[in-house]
Amino acid sequence: MIHRVFLAGAGGAIGRRLTPLLVAAGHPVVGTTRSIEKADTIRELGAEAVVVDVFDAAALARAVAVAAPDIVIHQLTDLPRGLDPSKMDEAVQRNARIRTEGTRHLVDAAVAAGVRRLIAQSIAWAYAPGAEPYDENAPLDLAAEGRRAVSVGGVVALERTVLGAPLEGIVLRYGQLYGPGTGADVRDGASPVHVDDAARAALLALDHGGPGVYNVTDDEPAAAKDWIPEIARLAGAKPPRHLPAWVVRLVAGKGVTLLSTDLRGNSNAKARAELGFAPRFPRWREGFAAVFAAAPERAATAA
Numbered sequence: 001m002i003h004r005v006f007l008a009g010a011g012g013a014i015g016r017r018l019t020p021l022l023v024a025a026g027h028p029v030v031g032t033t034r035s036i037e038k039a040d041t042i043r044e045l046g047a048e049a050v051v052v053d054v055f056d057a058a059a060l061a062r063a064v065a066v067a068a069p070d071i072v073i074h075q076l077t078d079l080p081r082g083l084d085p086s087k088m089d090e091a092v093q094r095n096a097r098i099r100t101e102g103t104r105h106l107v108d109a110a111v112a113a114g115v116r117r118l119i120a121q122s123i124a125w126a127y128a129p130g131a132e133p134y135d136e137n138a139p140l141d142l143a144a145e146g147r148r149a150v151s152v153g154g155v156v157a158l159e160r161t162v163l164g165a166p167l168e169g170i171v172l173r174y175g176q177l178y179g180p181g182t183g184a185d186v187r188d189g190a191s192p193v194h195v196d197d198a199a200r201a202a203l204l205a206l207d208h209g210g211p212g213v214y215n216v217t218d219d220e221p222a223a224a225k226d227w228i229p230e231i232a233r234l235a236g237a238k239p240p241r242h243l244p245a246w247v248v249r250l251v252a253g254k255g256v257t258l259l260s261t262d263l264r265g266n267s268n269a270k271a272r273a274e275l276g277f278a279p280r281f282p283r284w285r286e287g288f289a290a291v292f293a294a295a296p297e298r299a300a301t302a303a
Contacts, residue, residue: 002026002027002028004030004068004071005022005028005030005071006030006110006115007029007032007073008054008072008073008074008076008106010033010038010042013180013181013195014177014195014198015031017181017198017199019031020045021199022047022203023045025203029046029047030063030067031045031048031050032049032050032054033049033050033051039051054076054102054105055097057105057109060109061105061109063109064110064112064113064115065109065113067113069110069115070116071115071118071119071206072106072109072117072118073118074119074121075121076106078094078097079095093150096157099155099158100153100154100157103158106118107161107165110167115167116167116168117169119205119206120158120169121172121202122158122172122173123174124175124176125175126140126141126151127140128143129141132265133267134265135269136173136214142156159213163211168210170214171213172214173215173266174216175191175217175266176191177198178193178195178287178288178291179195180196181195182195191217191220191221191265191266192217192287194218194281197281201277205275208275209271209275210274214270215271217267217268218279218282218283218287219279219282221265221267227284227285230288231288234288234292
């Protein structure tokens with residue numbers, strides 16, 4: 001079925017991978033950004049571009065009404081380039097505001113425009129410590145403290161707003177993103193997922209799955225203690241508990257920033273069964289190897 005799609009955050013890491021998938025499938029796409037420069041990129045990807053700030057509720061409502069979509073996809077984030085650790089404290093606050101206030105504005109605009117389904121980006125590393133791998137029934141970490149508490153609070157607000165709206169709300173809890181255009185502080189992260197697989201999950205959610213929450217990770221639930229040593233091996237470093245700075249910079253350049261080993265595994269069984277999700281990179285070893293193979297000269301230089 002062909003849908004008219006309003007993609008909020010079309011200029012982001014997932015948005016830039018998702019837009020051409022939607023266009024190739026025949027869906028007319030209106031993509032948003034706050035940046036005039038990114039608007040040109042969105043147009044080059046085949047979508048109509050709209051420059052709008054999600055915190056301007058009236059302008060956002062007008063944009064959605066004019067676009068007249070039947071499906072809205074929420075891929076909005078506000079993170080610094082390369083996830084610069086020195087900027088992450090402020091970024092986490094901004095990102096939480098997008099998930100709370102921004103999501104509320106987007107959902108209100110979608111409901112007013114008669115949108116049938118809304119698909120929203122969430123994260124798979126907000127679960128409370130417990131038995132692994134985490135499935136969608138596991139509780140979120142409401143007892144979190146510090147920066148993690150801010151992130152989890154934003155996630156809770158986003159998911160309640162989307163799932164409580166009078167439309168078909170679907171929440172995709174993405175695992176640790178890696179691949180082109182990504183970068184993440186995985187201090188509290190989850191099983192990995194390639195950015196292209198994350199985009200494919202959103203495409204599948206247009207026509208598959210009922211309202212609810214879905215973990216979007218690869219097929220091999222893994223904690224950081226399993227896959228950080230593999231990153232080090234691919235980068236030509238010994239597998240320490242904390243990677244040396246040059247490895248962090250190298251991996252960040254390839255789309256994965258590793259700052260800690262406090263990571264846990266997630267199950268994607270529900271997404272496979274109900275969305276038809278089948279990741280191109282079902283195992284993180286294959287995906288990481290592909291990312292490194294795409295730029296071998298960087299590894300040689302860094303080493």
